Amino acid sequence: MSRGRVTIPTDESFVEGTKEIAKKWGADAVRDCDGTVLPANVQELAEKVYNTYFVVRGDNEWAEAHPDECHRVFLMSARYLAEGSTLEMDPMRGYFADQIAPDTNQLSRWQVIDRTSETEVKDWSFDKKTGYVVLKNAQPMHEYTVDFLAKITWHPVQIYNYLTNNWTCPKQKMYDPAFPQTASYVQRHMEEWCKAHPETNVVRFTTFLYQFTLVFNEKGKEKYVDWFGYGMSTSPALLDAFEKEYGYALCAEDFVDGGSYNNPFRVPSKKFLDWMDFVQRKVSSVVKDLVKTVHKYGKEAMMFLGDDWIGAEPYGKYFKDMQLDAVVGSVGGGVTVRMLSEIPHVKYREGRFLPYFFPDTFFEGNEDNAVAELDRNWTTARRALLRKPLDRMGFGGYLSLAAKFPKFVDRVTQVCDEFRTIVEAAGKSAPYCGLTVAILNAWGSLRSWQSHMVAHELWYQQIYSYQGILEALSGLAVNVKFISFEDVKRGIDADIDVIINVGEAGTAYSGAQYWADERIVTAIRRWVREGHGFIGVGEPTAYAKGGRFFALADVLGVDKEISLTLSEDKYNIQKQSHFITEDVQGEIDYGEGMKNIYALEGAQVLDIAFSDRFRRSVNVGEVLLAANEYGKGRGVYMAGLPYSAQNARLLYRAMFWAAHKEGEMQRAFSSHPQTECTYYPETDRYAIVNNAQTAVQTYFYDKDGESELLTLQPHQILWK
């Protein structure tokens, strides 16, 4: 049994139990959680003690003494329809009065927008008595909104915990270091706190200055959530500083954005990119000083990837300036593993695994389910860890609850050992990659492993069919890059074999107006014709122009019928067998799929759906999977691809085919789609994993293509 690399939660009422479990799991660190208190003798429990630290909340005394230095957010009111020329609008309708309050001292920053004509209305007043905005010359039958600046009077994440877990502790107010008094206060407080916490080895920042956008409705339920949202970074102090530096001012509507709030599905505007850059610089400069203090006291600074992480993007330009020691984040699958494990400029990266030790899972009689959830989480994470491991793992919640489930405790023991074995093997040498693939979207490397997320890892019907591509990639034997359209304009990196464009028309992930840019279109055409591969998923390269809906319809071999070319007969509806679909058993799962895709002449239709009622021999069927020769290169289209073992294999094959490297696929490869092989050239070791809950037989191929029949037990990892 090995030791180390594992962090467990503890609290003052479970000291002896913690010691026992720490021994079993080989844990070398303990941590508190939001809502628990560390025991007095915590140093005795493990080599390292993590302590949660909040920069902008937790000191209500300070907050109450400096009410103007709270955080702000620009919000759009409900829509009001003008019936006559007078219109009264309550900005707070639908918002949670416990969370926000209109900042009526900043009325000059408010805007009234006529949403019907998309114009700003200047002619309005604010009624102090009612709190309403009043128009006197409204245009009847136009819809209006108020873009108003609001003070944040309760930390959103605490609201969530409060309402979800029925907390009764004091409501944490916030204070914004963009204001000078709070700026020096947070540095001072850091120093004092370090002094007062000699037992702490690791300051776990939860997190820094600006919370991701999280707004509640009048019933205290979540109203708006964007894990990437800069909405709560709109400090008046920062707005003024921005104007001074950039020479132009940002207004409320620049942030409100018609109600879309510059969420990451929007193609970012120049203004918003300017603001992001500005905030990132501000955040890193404040955090850098906090970290200096932490280091001065011999402690490590760890960032929790979540909560107030806005402006501290780990793949951003200024992340390294903060001089952090570590990052920790929650692991929901392979994508979140890679999102964490590839973060540069830190000494180590830690993943918090599921399930949380909370009563919703750890109640009597639910032990088998808890073990199953652990297995599921571990298996999906493991394939990503084999490609690029985290340095540490951990759990959250109440350890005392987990301790009541002995089977669960035993299974975690095995998992911790397996984790350490993987880190030892994979942490030392880069694994063999058959290909280099690049995900192309408007964000590029800044949002590495983060595309299509809304509320961190939450499931949305509109995204899982696209997220599946990343989840599949997280454990496949390919090198993965994230590139932007600007990168393409500068020149596609020489090492890239395949570019993947995945997403819905009109979003930053598909690319929207970028596909109107002929420099991008011609650059990719040329690059594919020279012998590379291009894979499109969903509505790739979508931008109606020149009679096409997909700008690269010629590369993909398909286009989308948007009811403007129904008169054109489409005869290419015959399904063909293909290298890409060789491992498919039964139906392919395309998730939400895509309607109205048709194949161009010459493309190979690999899968097509026919309506039960189809009544013609042409113009029928919706293409789900297609392959297309394009010069010396190739294009592939997929309607969608939620993650599953079969789909990961399908993608793997599609990438090798697109790259014209089919012959090289069976190297360091395991034939059964439920299995995967990772090869570490430096140590000449192979790890073959079984992702299934059942035993499977598979042909293992070594790096030279020599094969051998193996049997793998459920969830087994086999080292060779």
Add this chain to the structure above:
Amino acid sequence: MSRGRVTIPTDESFVEGTKEIAKKWGADAVRDCDGTVLPANVQELAEKVYNTYFVVRGDNEWAEAHPDECHRVFLMSARYLAEGSTLEMDPMRGYFADQIAPDTNQLSRWQVIDRTSETEVKDWSFDKKTGYVVLKNAQPMHEYTVDFLAKITWHPVQIYNYLTNNWTCPKQKMYDPAFPQTASYVQRHMEEWCKAHPETNVVRFTTFLYQFTLVFNEKGKEKYVDWFGYGMSTSPALLDAFEKEYGYALCAEDFVDGGSYNNPFRVPSKKFLDWMDFVQRKVSSVVKDLVKTVHKYGKEAMMFLGDDWIGAEPYGKYFKDMQLDAVVGSVGGGVTVRMLSEIPHVKYREGRFLPYFFPDTFFEGNEDNAVAELDRNWTTARRALLRKPLDRMGFGGYLSLAAKFPKFVDRVTQVCDEFRTIVEAAGKSAPYCGLTVAILNAWGSLRSWQSHMVAHELWYQQIYSYQGILEALSGLAVNVKFISFEDVKRGIDADIDVIINVGEAGTAYSGAQYWADERIVTAIRRWVREGHGFIGVGEPTAYAKGGRFFALADVLGVDKEISLTLSEDKYNIQKQSHFITEDVQGEIDYGEGMKNIYALEGAQVLDIAFSDRFRRSVNVGEVLLAANEYGKGRGVYMAGLPYSAQNARLLYRAMFWAAHKEGEMQRAFSSHPQTECTYYPETDRYAIVNNAQTAVQTYFYDKDGESELLTLQPHQILWK
């Protein structure tokens, strides 16, 4: 047994058989078909003899003597990708050399378009030797097309018959009366023909001057078909005359339209509307003179609604000028009945019913299927006939084939009697209408009963979910109007209770950019708030603006999530029972349905689909049916509504609910959804029909709401 109102086909080899059947069916007219010859003693067969007449084909001698006076069409070549700076493009690639030939005498009308940059290229030449268009300064990786003018060397409809029915007769060339020689020739020929055909009572024009767009591919298969297409009206003579009259010239790309060829799903451009008006005037002026000649010889002029009908739109401004006596068209269901039966300015309207007497249906052993097809066609048509009857019915094909099926002959006998009864009852008095509803699209009354058609009545997966609305309306007890967005701007007619907007985003049927026009948006909002109803189907009022995708989301109570507001929590997912769904048994059929529709706060969700894998309690489900209070008016949303008895009832209820007239629905009403009631106030008669193949029990409500239980036999029509 009654007589009259029925036309049957005949030919020289089936004289005695024709007499027998004419007697059974009460037929009073006989006709020839394209490909048959009338018997010599044809006058003995019936009171009236119809004779097919072609204006612009049939005289190959004339055509060959005047090869420059043939018809023309602007076509887009295949797309050519430039690899280097030189690019050779074969305009004819993919086209049928038997049908068209590039008009190389009109090269000045050709255009080369760079489809990647959407610009015209002037720097090209035509290589006479190869027939290719050559670019010397192409931009590599741009796609180019040639918009070329082609001569039509074989009549498209004859090609269809030729290839489908293996004809071997001479290939009919065409000649265009836009040219002066042909102009006088067609008038002269009409005169001569009338003289030579004393036996003919009715000249059945098939049809006039310009064929709807019908283009074949290199294999002789249909390549492009648009029943409304003006593509083949682009005579150089007309183009010159247009320029003279309008003061500006139309170019090839004005017709090619990026490959969409101004098909009716496109919002028509000003230029295209000008061209349509111009062509309509030209056609009516030529046809008017032909009709004069027909009348001079004591014959009637009947227009076949199809083939070369472009420019002769029956609901167009210049239709009445032609002084036609009658129109005939094929009947595929209720919509085509109403399309024909409401045509103004003619003495009578005739429908050609299905099935055709062709060997594909009338082969040995298929009699029951032939009867079933007749029943299906008759039942769907009958409900429309009861609202607005045709004056005559008829059949096409080879009567000798039908004569071999006695059960079929007997069933037609019944149908003909039923038809005459309906015409007698319904032809004399307008039926009771509970409501007036208007279909709103970019075409308005010009394309009455024609929206969403591509190739006449052919089924397309992308349209049946919308066509179902019209099919349902064709037999419901409501008055139906067709209005355009321009009509809305001028003011909504006072008699309209409900407006229906149905179709796909970006099309002329939904409205596309019209919904960016605040005059339209505010006019409808006001009108609904005053107490009217608005029903949207599919992607109604779709135009992304002001943070909404549906311009009238506030009226409809729903919007479409286009992946830009996923961050917003949507809680309105609870299905509610409602007046609109009271007659629903089992699942509602939405056809192709619609993805990503969500309900706004306050709307009533009447039906919602949940994914099998949904994993959250918010932001899930796709709304399929919703109802919304809006001021004193109401909005209703439907994801799609293919025609079925149940869906027709659903629409009927939705219209009454939207109009705030639920209480009036049960007047002249039959409760069972498979039944419908039509009431004729002038004669105080009720017709109750059973559309089902089984007997049903139903409550009949008279005009005062008094009810009575009735039993109706399969397909029965009951007069009260």
